[in-house]
Amino acid sequence: MKVTIIAGARPNFMKIAPVIAAIQEKQQEGYDISFRLVHTGQHYDKNMSHSFFEQLGIPEPDANLEAGGGTQAEQTANIMVRFEKELLTNPCDLLLVVGDVTSTLACAIVAKKMKIRVAHVEAGIRSGDITMPEEINRLVTDSITDYFFTTSVVANTNLQKEGKTNTQIFFVGNTMIDTLLKQRSRFTPPAIWQQAGLQPRQYFVMTLHRPANVDEENNLGLLINEIMGNSRELPVIFPVHPRTAKNLEKIAVNHPRLHLVEPLGYLEFNYLVENAKAVITDSGGITEETTVMGVPCMTLRDSTERPETCITGTNELLGTDPKALAPAMQRLFDGKWKEGAIPALWDGKTAERIVAHLIELFAVKQQPVVVI
Numbered sequence: 001m002k003v004t005i006i007a008g009a010r011p012n013f014m015k016i017a018p019v020i021a022a023i024q025e026k027q028q029e030g031y032d033i034s035f036r037l038v039h040t041g042q043h044y045d046k047n048m049s050h051s052f053f054e055q056l057g058i059p060e061p062d063a064n065l066e067a068g069g070g071t072q073a074e075q076t077a078n079i080m081v082r083f084e085k086e087l088l089t090n091p092c093d094l095l096l097v098v099g100d101v102t103s104t105l106a107c108a109i110v111a112k113k114m115k116i117r118v119a120h121v122e123a124g125i126r127s128g129d130i131t132m133p134e135e136i137n138r139l140v141t142d143s144i145t146d147y148f149f150t151t152s153v154v155a156n157t158n159l160q161k162e163g164k165t166n167t168q169i170f171f172v173g174n175t176m177i178d179t180l181l182k183q184r185s186r187f188t189p190p191a192i193w194q195q196a197g198l199q200p201r202q203y204f205v206m207t208l209h210r211p212a213n214v215d216e217e218n219n220l221g222l223l224i225n226e227i228m229g230n231s232r233e234l235p236v237i238f239p240v241h242p243r244t245a246k247n248l249e250k251i252a253v254n255h256p257r258l259h260l261v262e263p264l265g266y267l268e269f270n271y272l273v274e275n276a277k278a279v280i281t282d283s284g285g286i287t288e289e290t291t292v293m294g295v296p297c298m299t300l301r302d303s304t305e306r307p308e309t310c311i312t313g314t315n316e317l318l319g320t321d322p323k324a325l326a327p328a329m330q331r332l333f334d335g336k337w338k339e340g341a342i343p344a345l346w347d348g349k350t351a352e353r354i355v356a357h358l359i360e361l362f363a364v365k366q367q368p369v370v371v372i
Helices: 010-028 050-056 072-089 102-113 133-144 153-161 175-186 191-195 217-230 242-251 266-275 284-293 322-333 350-361
Strands: 002-007 034-039 094-098 117-121 147-150 169-171 204-207 236-239 258-261 278-281 297-299 315-317
Touching: 002 010, 002 072, 002 102, 010 034, 010 050, 010 094, 010 117, 010 175, 010 350, 050 175, 050 266, 072 102, 094 102, 102 117, 102 133, 117 133, 117 350, 147 153, 147 350, 153 169, 169 350, 175 266, 175 284, 175 350, 191 258, 191 266, 217 242, 217 322, 266 284, 278 284, 284 297, 284 315
Parallel strands: 002 034, 002 094, 094 117, 117 147, 147 169, 204 236, 204 278, 236 258, 278 297, 297 315
Antiparallel strands: none
């Protein structure tokens, strides 16, 4: 069985790392299963160096389509054209896509038109906000996917409502959490830890990148002023997304307790998160990680595709009105934030379950292992 695995942006690599490890383990057991890793090049990230792949145990991609840049339409078209050539040269039995980036959508379409079956890891999550590019990617990808590997019962229900059958849906857990649990003992403090004299539970971590929060300069300024005005005397560490950095320059943000830093590596960023008093974010993935690490999380969005982080975990959806921060901060400092729990099957074994299902679905045989 030949599997082509797609990754287009940095979070994708965290999701596919444990899947690759699980396939390699089955190969060692003699199963006839192989993979080809294709990086679409959708996002260029200077932190995606050899050390990044080495840290997460990911082999260097077999191919890089270098399809980044341009508008969303141009990028989608570039990925599709280049990936079609890749599949013609290197055919496979199954395409495995993860998450909800442009590469997920584009490669799924190409594969289906070439009569290749598609499996979607992190399928079925829905925000209900069709203005989000990610939501469009999720809906279109899942409309043509053959096998759905889900992170929650909520995702299962979403897919069932869309007409998917139970024989297509596999509730397996969360591969992001596989990576988190595997790497947790290796988290390491970034330079800002010493530079700012940080102490555990005595600082905030903030990440912002969604248009509703960062594209309108006045709103961004109000949001940061609310955060700094209600975080008492604690430092706020803000790894700045390039999109946000441009607007911060325009409004000349200057708070002595606000530390703007370059985007951090996986091990460094999660060290900060694990030791923070709380995280303020508009990212979906971070809400999953804070839930598992038991860190209070405030999400500055009107909807979330990961409701389990609010229902079960430590996350709370505040909306995009800056005024919602004050009461949330008050509850945090009063020690009244919910403790939360870890969602079902977020146990570090998700990738093992995915590969076991693939072996069963494709009737992959185990060859005799010859010991020399």
